[in-house]
Amino acid sequence: MKRILIVCGSGASSGFMAGNIRKAVAAKGKDYEIIARSDSSIEDYIEETDLLLVGPHLDYILGELTEIGQEYGVPVKLISKEAYGSLDGEAVLNLIIETLE
Numbered sequence: 001m002k003r004i005l006i007v008c009g010s011g012a013s014s015g016f017m018a019g020n021i022r023k024a025v026a027a028k029g030k031d032y033e034i035i036a037r038s039d040s041s042i043e044d045y046i047e048e049t050d051l052l053l054v055g056p057h058l059d060y061i062l063g064e065l066t067e068i069g070q071e072y073g074v075p076v077k078l079i080s081k082e083a084y085g086s087l088d089g090e091a092v093l094n095l096i097i098e099t100l101e
Helices: 012-028 039-048 056-071 081-085 089-100
Strands: 002-008 032-038 051-054 076-078
Touching: 002 012, 002 039, 002 056, 012 032, 012 089, 032 039, 039 051, 039 056, 051 056, 051 089, 056 076, 056 081, 081 089
Parallel strands: 002 032, 002 051, 051 076
Antiparallel strands: none
């Protein structure tokens, strides 16, 4: 099982996004665990994470988050504004698959 951590400012919008990704994961039969948290809790979860997804509104700290990811060998990807704004779980799942497979 691969663990994907999605972060946003407070964890609320990433929670909605995670729910839709979970539905897409179930529909495709993928073995991914989707976790949503605030950006302030990244270091609590990064060691058990296979991919860090970042909400587009946090693009201003993407460099810092990428550095944290590199320390742990975890790829970091920014979710597109379109996918995040429309809560498109399928589009984000495609990003996950492209990155991990």
